[in-house]
Amino acid sequence: xxxxxxxxxxxxxxxxxxxxxxxxxxxxxxxxxxxxxxxxxxxxxxxxxxxxxxxxxxxxxxxxxxxxxxxxxxxxxxxxxxxxxxxxxxxxxxxxxxxxxxxxxxxxxxxxxxxxxxxxxxxxxxxxxxxxxxxxxxxxxxxxxxxxxxxxxxxxxxxxxxxxxxxxxxxxxxxxxxxxxxxxxxxxxxxxxxxxxxxxxxxxxxxxxxxxxxxxxxxxxxxxxxxxxxxxxxxxxxxxxxxxxxxxxxxxxxxxxxxxxxxxxxxxxxxxxxxxxxxxxxxxxxxxxxxxxxxxxxxxxxxxxxxxxxxxxxxxxxxxxxxxxxxxxxxxxxxxxxxxxxxxxxxxxxxxxxxxx
Amino acid sequence: xxxxxxxxxxxxxxxxxxxxxxxxxxxxxxxxxxxxxxxxxxxxxxxxxxxxxxxxxxxxxxxxxxxxxxxxxxxxxxxxxxxxxxxxxxxxxxxxxxxxxxxxxxxxxxxxxxxxxxxxxxxxxxxxxxxxxxxxxxxxxxxxxxxxxxxxxxxxxxxxxxxxxxxxxxxxxxxxxxxxxxxxxxxxxxxxxxxxxxxxxxxxxxxxxxxxxxxxxxxxxxxxxxxxxxxxxxxxxxxxxxxxxxxxxxxxxxxxxxxxxxxxxxxxxxxxxxxxxxxxxxxxxxxxxxxxxxxxxxxxxxxxxxxxxxxxxxxxxxxxxxxxxxxxxxxxxxxxxxxxxxxxxxxxxxxxxxxxx
Numbered sequence: 193x194x195x196x197x198x199x200x201x202x203x204x205x206x207x208x209x210x211x212x213x214x215x216x217x218x219x220x221x222x223x224x225x226x227x228x229x230x231x232x233x234x235x236x237x238x239x240x241x242x243x244x245x246x247x248x249x250x251x252x253x254x255x256x257x258x259x260x261x262x263x264x265x266x267x268x269x270x271x272x273x274x275x276x277x278x279x280x281x282x283x284x285x286x287x288x289x290x291x292x293x294x295x296x297x298x299x300x301x302x303x304x305x306x307x308x309x310x311x312x313x314x315x316x317x318x319x320x321x322x323x324x325x326x327x328x329x330x331x332x333x334x335x336x337x338x339x340x341x342x343x344x345x346x347x348x349x350x351x352x353x354x355x356x357x358x359x360x361x362x363x364x365x366x367x368x369x370x371x372x373x374x375x376x377x378x379x380x381x382x383x384x385x386x387x388x389x390x391x392x393x394x395x396x397x398x399x400x401x402x403x404x405x406x407x408x409x410x411x412x413x414x415x416x417x418x419x420x421x422x423x424x425x426x427x428x429x430x431x432x433x434x435x436x437x438x439x440x441x442x443x444x445x446x447x448x449x450x451x452x453x454x455x456x457x458x459x460x461x462x463x464x465x466x467x468x469x470x471x472x473x474x475x476x477x478x479x480x481x482x483x484x485x486x487x488x489x490x491x492x493x494x495x496x497x498x499x500x501x502x503x504x505x506x507x508x509x510x511x512x513x514x515x516x517x518x519x520x521x522x523x524x525x526x527x528x529x530x531x532x533x534x535x536x537x538x539x540x541x542x543x544x545x546x547x548x549x
Numbered sequence: 550x551x552x553x554x555x556x557x558x559x560x561x562x563x564x565x566x567x568x569x570x571x572x573x574x575x576x577x578x579x580x581x582x583x584x585x586x587x588x589x590x591x592x593x594x595x596x597x598x599x600x601x602x603x604x605x606x607x608x609x610x611x612x613x614x615x616x617x618x619x620x621x622x623x624x625x626x627x628x629x630x631x632x633x634x635x636x637x638x639x640x641x642x643x644x645x646x647x648x649x650x651x652x653x654x655x656x657x658x659x660x661x662x663x664x665x666x667x668x669x670x671x672x673x674x675x676x677x678x679x680x681x682x683x684x685x686x687x688x689x690x691x692x693x694x695x696x697x698x699x700x701x702x703x704x705x706x707x708x709x710x711x712x713x714x715x716x717x718x719x720x721x722x723x724x725x726x727x728x729x730x731x732x733x734x735x736x737x738x739x740x741x742x743x744x745x746x747x748x749x750x751x752x753x754x755x756x757x758x759x760x761x762x763x764x765x766x767x768x769x770x771x772x773x774x775x776x777x778x779x780x781x782x783x784x785x786x787x788x789x790x791x792x793x794x795x796x797x798x799x800x801x802x803x804x805x806x807x808x809x810x811x812x813x814x815x816x817x818x819x820x821x822x823x824x825x826x827x828x829x830x831x832x833x834x835x836x837x838x839x840x841x842x843x844x845x846x847x848x849x850x851x852x853x854x855x856x857x858x859x860x861x862x863x864x865x866x867x868x869x870x871x872x873x874x875x876x877x878x879x880x881x882x883x884x885x886x887x888x889x890x891x892x893x894x895x896x897x898x899x900x901x902x903x904x905x906x
Contacts, residue, residue, distance in 0.1 A: 214863075489896060503860065503874065504905055506571075506893040508882040513867075515881050517860065522874045524881055525865040536863040539846060548861055 198299050199324045199393075201246045202288040203270075205234055205255040205263060205306035206278055210534035211468045214521035215501060218549050219258050223307035224266065227466060227485075228475050234306040235266055240313050241302065245320050252291060253306070254284045276431045282445035283437040285392075286403050286410055287430070290418050293396040300327040301399065303392040303442070309475075311462025319459045320393075326361065326455060327393040332402075334364070334393070334447070336386025336458040342376035345467050347388040347443065349456050364454040367447055386458050389465070392442065399446070406449045410437040468530035469514040472497045486517075497527060521548050555656050556681045556750075558603045559645040560627075562591055562612040562620060562663035563635055567891035568825045571878035572858060575906050576615050580664035581623065584823060584842075585832050591663040592623055597670050598659065602677050609648060610663070611641045633788045639802035640794040642749075643760050643767055644787070647775050650753040657684040658756065660749040660799070666832075668819025676816045677750075683718065683812055684750040689759075691721070691750070691804070693743025693815045699733035702824055704745040704800065706813050721811040724804055743815050746822070749799065756803070763806045767794040825887035826871040829854045843874075854884060878905050 208221050216222050223234040231239070234253075242248045251270040255263055260274045273291060275284060285303055292299050302324060310316050323333040336349045347370055352363035367388065371379060379385035394402075404411045413433030420429030438445060447454060464471060472483045473495065482490055486500035493510045502519035514530065516523045525533060540548050565578050573579050580591040588596070591610075599605045608627040612620055617631045630648060632641060642660055649656050659681060667673050680690040693706045704727055709720035724745065728736060736742035751759075761768045770790030777786030795802060804811060821828060829840045830852065839847055843857035850867045859876035871887065873880045882890060897905050 214861075489893065489900075491892065491896070500879070503877050503879050504571075504897075504902070505879045505881075506897070507880070508889055508893065509886040510881060510883070513881070515879070517874070517879045519876075520860050522857070522860050522862045522872070522879055523864070524862075524867060524870070524872050526867070529866040532865055535848065536846065536865065539848070540861075540863070543846075545861070 198250070198296065199246050199302050199327075200250045200252055200292050200299050200396075201238070201241045202285065202292070202301045202303045203234070203237055203251065203253045203306045204281060204284055204303065204390075205253050205259065206275060206284060207305075207307055208256070208258075208278070209307075210537045211530065213533055213537045214518045214523050214548070215499065215516055219262055221259070221307075222466065224259070224262055227472065228309055232266060233309060233466065234263065236309065237304055237306050238267055238270065240310070240316060241304070241320065245317055245324070246302065252288055254288050276434045279434055279437050279439040280445075281390075281442040282403070282407060282440045283410055283413075283434055285399060285442050286407075286414050286437070287417070287433070289396040289399040289403075290414050290421065293400060294418070294421050297397040297400075298328075298395055300324050300393060300395055302327075303390075303394075305390045305465070308389065308463065308465050310464070312460070315459065316461045319457050319461065322361070323391075323393040323457055326358075327395055327398070330395065330398055332392060332394040332398060332447070332450060332454045333361075334454060334456050335389050335391045336456040337389050337463045338458055338460045339380055339385065339387055342373065342380045343387065344371060344373055344376050346370060346465070348379055348385045349388050351384045351386065351456060351458065355455055358455075360457060362456050362458065364447075364451050364456050366451065367443055386456065387463075388443065389463055390443075392447070402446050402450055407438050407440070407445050410445075413437050469497050469516065469525075469533065470527040470530040472499075473527065495527070555607070555653065556603050556659050556684075557607045557609055557645075557649050557656050557753075558595070558598045559642065559649070559658045559660045560591070560594055560608065560610045560663045561638060561641055561660065561747075562610050562616065563632060563641060564662075564664055565613070565615075565635070566664075567894045568887065570890055570894045571875045571880050571905070572856065572873055576619055578616070578664075579823065581616070581619055584829065585666055589623060590666060590823065591620065593666065594661055594663050595624055595627065597667070597673060598661070598677065602674055602681070603659065609645055611645050633791045636791055636794050636796040637802075638747075638799040639760070639764060639797045640767055640770075640791055642756060642799050643764075643771050643794070644774070644790070646753040646756040646760075647771050647778065650757060651775070651778050654754040654757075655685075655752055657681050657750060657752055659684075660747075660751075662747045662822070665746065665820065665822050667821070669817070672816065673818045676814050676818065679718065680748075680750040680814055683715075684752055684755070687752065687755055689749060689751040689755065689804070689807060689811045690718075691811060691813050692746050692748045693813045694746050694820045695815055695817045696737055696742065696744050699730065699737045700744065701728060701730055701733050703727060703822070705736055705742045706745050708741045708743065708813060708815065712812055715812075717814060719813050719815070721804075721808050721813045723808065724800055743813065744820075745800065746820055747800075749804070759803050759807055764795050764797065764802050767802075770794045826854050826873065826882075826890065827884040827887040829856075830884065852884070 326333040348368040350365040352365035355361045413436035417429045417433040420426045481494040483497045487504045489506040491508045495512045497514045500517040683690040705725040707722040709722035712718045770793035774786045774790040777783045838851040840854045844861045846863040848865045854871045857874040
């Protein structure tokens with residue numbers, strides 16, 4: 193087996209979802225929450241790859257202004273790059289590529305979302321090594337998660353034929369948008385669809401060339417930014433870059449258009465994007481009837497998520513509910529309404545309750 | 550109509566129920582909570598009778614040691630008598646009678662629980678005046694609440710024949726214990742059963758004479774106490790009195806045994822004992838779908854009680870639940886389990902969580 197190429201972990205930590213309100217807030221979104229372990233999802237993401245696969249000094253975190261401070265406090269040693277505005281993932285990853293290329297255009301970037309979890313770290317590291325090696329050869333590699341249920345909340349990747357002499361590595365036949373329930377069931381049945389986990393492996397120069405091919409605004413902006421790197425005009429160039437950039441995801445903006453050149457590594461690694469309060473039920477301890485964290489007392493209760501970071505919480509006789517308490521806000525909703533939890537901070541914002549956002 | 554006799558309002562405020570946890574605590578039981586208005590049930594109880602029916606200086610509140618301070622702060626101007634230990638209502642009322650009799654043995658005592666509510670104050674005051682007048686004549690009068698549903702949580706009073714020339718005043722045929730559901734339905738059907746609201750009107754000397762007839766321990770204790778009133782031995786005599794006293798309710802200890810001499814005034818005054826979180830649903834504003842108090846946001850929710858004295862509380866998609874938050878404790882349970890809420894502080898006590906009791 194060849195030695196691993198030099199790989200930089202590019203961690204996308206700009207997310208600002210509201211589905212974990214009231215635990216998540218504007219300056220403490222999902223990736224900064226310790227939902228499943230004692231450590232935040234971001235710190236777990238870093239810990240999965242360093243130092244085993246990536247040197248601690250080769251971690252680059254891209255995020256927004258509001259999170260730069262909290263993230264710097266959590267991820268000591270990592271380089272933090274601040275986007276002037278959020279413009280979806282294509283500009284975010286191109287910005288990272290520009291930084292990485294300034295030092296080593298042939299370095300591999302392992303692009304990882306900061307707000308996911310996975311159970312089988314050893315299996316993930318094996319996939320990570322193979323994907324990095326493929327990327328070092330000039331390919332773009334992505335990870336496909338073997339589905340175990342017909343999820344409608346994820347995009348899918350349809351596998352094409354296996355790459356010659358590469359067991360477990362397939363051409364990507366297509367990137368597919370989030371399906372409806374019937375279609376998701378069909379994908380599961382078909383067997384050649386994997387979940388798109390949003391992880392991508394490619395050299396910095398390969399990504400930048402793809403940007404030049406497909407996203408002219410971003411291409412122009414990145415050129416300005418690269419020219420200004422290390423000069424007094426760098427910050428201004430970055431602002432200009434993001435003004436010029438197409439606000440588009442890496443999936444739509446690059447991957448779909450590069451599909452014939454992309455490979456997918458299907459993996460069974462206990463992955464989850466921890467999408468909502470309901471997801472946490474899957475992380476119950478052993479055969480516990482509920483997912484419980486914090487100062488919580490539970491009686492005659494099943495299938496509930498009960499979490500407190502503040503007041504003592506006691507529940508009796510509940511079924512299928514999320515009960516979440518913080519020192520200044522409490523939320524109760526059926527888990528089947530987990531997708532609607534974001535309505536609450538929206539309503540509170542309309543009421544001028546900024547202190548709760 | 551004759552002028553009203555001098556009446557002392559004797560307010561029994563020693564209760565220590567746990568059904569309103571976490572809002573209620575050991576030093577802030579139900580009668581001290583502002584559940585329905587801006588004022589506590591105790592303060593509302595006083596306000597209903599003073600100064601319209603009773604002089605502000607003729608309010609005597611009997612309670613326990615833990616509540617004497619909080620009650621003194623709420624009920625300025627009232628005389629507060631502290632029971633050495635809780636021994637049910639018969640010793641409590643006899644203690645009040647001894648204090649009242651020391652100034653005026655013929656004064657009427659209007660014995661009122663501190664933790665009830667009623668909507669029609671004008672109607673209540675009319676009943677109060679008639680009951681006080683009957684008591685001044687030497688009778689014991691009680692108020693029967695016209696039932697509007699087959700409640701199993703209250704004792705009942707069966708009406709006998711009307712008192713001669715006294716419209717709306719009846720002999721008591723029997724005091725009846727809390728019935729099961731079938732029996733309660735039969736009482737409602739029969740039409741001559743009223744709820745026992747625990748209000749009693751009688752002269753101090755009449756009550757003390759009844760104690761002498763029926764409760765020999767309490768009788769002896771009260772005699773010691775009356776002899777010691779105003780002397781340095783008063784506190785010690787009170788302790789001794791409560792050691793000697795039978796721990797029994799006024800209903801069982803006196804009223805059932807005096808039944809032929811007691812009259813009942815059936816009243817339709819919108820009364821409730823505010824027995825549990827579920828009861829609060831009856832006090833919804835207008836045709837509101839929920840009972841809501843405090844900093845609360847409610848969406849797609851019906852038949853719920855959502856109360857906060859602390860954190861902001863947001864709920865989505867709930868049916869039939871109680872959600873109650875305070876700065877240090879949160880409780881969620883189906884309203885149909887309201888009777889079981891007291892299990893929570895019991896469990897917390899077993900866990901040594903005294904700060905939450």
